[in-house]
Amino acid sequence: MLLTEQQEMIQMVAKRIAKEKIALSAKDVDEGGHLSWENVRIMGENGLFGVHVPEEYGGVGSDMVSHVAVVEEIAAVCASTSVTLSTQALTIAPFLIAGTEAQKRKYVTPLATGQVLGSFGITEPGAGSDVSSLKTTAVKSGDSYILNGHKVFITNAGESEIYVFVTRTSEERTRGISLFVVEKGTSGLTFGKKEDKMGIRGSVTREIFLENVVVPKENMIGEEGHGFKVLMNVFNETRPVVGAQATGIARGAYEYCLNYVKERKQFNRPLHQFQMVQAMLADMAMRIEASRLLVWKAASLIDQNSPNVIAQSSMAKCFASDTAMEVTTNAVQLLGGYGYIKDYPVERMMRDAKITQIYEGTNQIQRIIIANQLINQD
Template identity: 40%
Template sequence: MDFGLSQEQQQLREEVRRFGENEIAPVATEYDTEEAYPYDVMDKAAEMGLLGAHFPLEYGGVDYSSLENALMIEELFAVDPGIALCITSAGFGAEAIIEFGTEEQKENYLPPITDGEAVMGAAISEPHAGSDVSSVSTRAEKDGNEWVLNGTKMWITNGSVGDYFVVMCETDPDVDDRYAGFSQIIVESDRDGFEADKITGKMGIRASDTAELILDDVRVPEENLVGTCGMGFLQVMEFFDETRTAVAAQGVGIAKGANERALEYAKERKQFGREISDFQAIQHKLADMHIQTEAARNLTYKSAWSVDNEADSLTALASMAKEFASRVATHCADEAVQVHGGAGFVNDHDVERLYRDSKITQIYEGTTEIQKNIVARELLGKGA
């Protein structure tokens, strides 16, 4: 197996990290404190080609492979997870359009993302339907040549800043199969009856926008249906294999950022007349953090490779990578705070923010417990 990166991939990593250090790091604390969406940074990210970078070339993207997308995510999240999430999720939900959408949908909704002119989101979760996607109750009923949507979506990334959303909804409530009868429909945020209520007071990723969406008799044309009616659940499950790999890359990035800061601080901080890096207790922490991060990185890259090569083991690998990398992220962020001691408990150092930001990787795109259920199911052969 070839574990090396190509020269182009190495260059990608360096350029993205340089962008993060120059454009994100100086303003990260400000946007976190104010819980504000970083529009100015997003404009610069668009100029760099970082928005929707994995989109096909013909729709404005750079056509990054899943591995290259993981490299970009890792480097951005090592600098600041909040703003990094804004950049990497500007086209959240676009995978459904790329994979199942019509040519017209692709031409209408993808280029504005890469140009920095629009932001989109995927509206799946609801107040009573998080991990259990098959319990989604938002309804879409056909009325002539329109769909009429009613329901509430919760914890939606880009919810109050998004221009359009791919909404998971129930289109055939009478179907016998609990996994059928769902569809994905594109809903523009300027439609009558659409309302977004920004959620504040989050523990972490505070620069990233999160909102509750209310759909009250929202009407969209029938051509806003993505793919085949009734296939929405299966579309979302395929979507998760890719997004869970991306979350694993987020975890690796957070761990990397925590490790770098802990190592730097350990070589600077002195106690008892010596740098604290001279003490074996600190050395063991640093070694353990780097060992676990490298293991998470390799599992994540393997999952990304499996996305690109459509490997049969992808579903299990994506869940393993997401579960392990998110656990490593929280562990390394925790240890980085510990290495900093009291200084790590205040926002004078980035590790405090990384510590808060890391936890979400164990929750969104399926909780840690759900990932273990999936891996066990795959091992036992009880379903795809």
């Protein structure tokens, strides 16, 4: 699958920014465990947050294929910064899928231009893979809704200005779910401590508490009780983005490793001359290429509004994230003792890769989704 001229141009812009700007701070971002607002500024000024967003809402007006190509380029040098991109897309998605025109203009435009960051509050202490068991409530009161609940593992929590929350508006499992947008500073919206994570340490993760948070009814995204359907459509669009992130992490580790084995010598021979090393490199390269093609295919199906996107999105996310874990682990192995030292980037990439198998639906859940789609297809 080849990129169009526009898609290729957008990818090249992202590649240049990644190499000349984002890569320079990747080590410091990881070690400091902080969000890089400088990287946010750089990506915003270059339109990377809104690549797939229509121009009328502040975006570039391209497509999902371009977006995943951009995410891969950023992830290849700094996974933490790529999470900022993917989370912004996650927050934008429900507005583009089910938002009103007023909501799109009010919220999508500042998100797409990078003026503010956004967060999507889905996960709860008792609701991870099983979203339908969430407990956060939204109770109607006149022309408003009152939100109460507890969200965990929320990316950019405390840093974002715009929050989308998945809530329960009735006791029905899937038909009782609704989405609301809440702005930072709203009374009753508070944040927990910053989580100390194994990987993607330059992406801030916190708990969120909602205590009698009052929002007007116009802050509901879509219709009451239709939130689960919107959420599933959001995941169909964002899982390939995680696949792109995973592909980028794997590629970054592979490229570093390839250069290393060309220079490193053992038994008076460069490492790349040993057949076992060659076989590992070949497997790494094949899996990365296959991951990218799966991701691009899923993204192209999204652009075509294809009904077959569900299985393809899960395949892309699952295969690419498994690939990222395998490739980064092998990269550490090929660097030997040096691979285990923080002076070399592959140990960071290995830590970063693990989360891609977990968020946006664990890979165990992805396999169930894929199997169900295969069994039930016409």
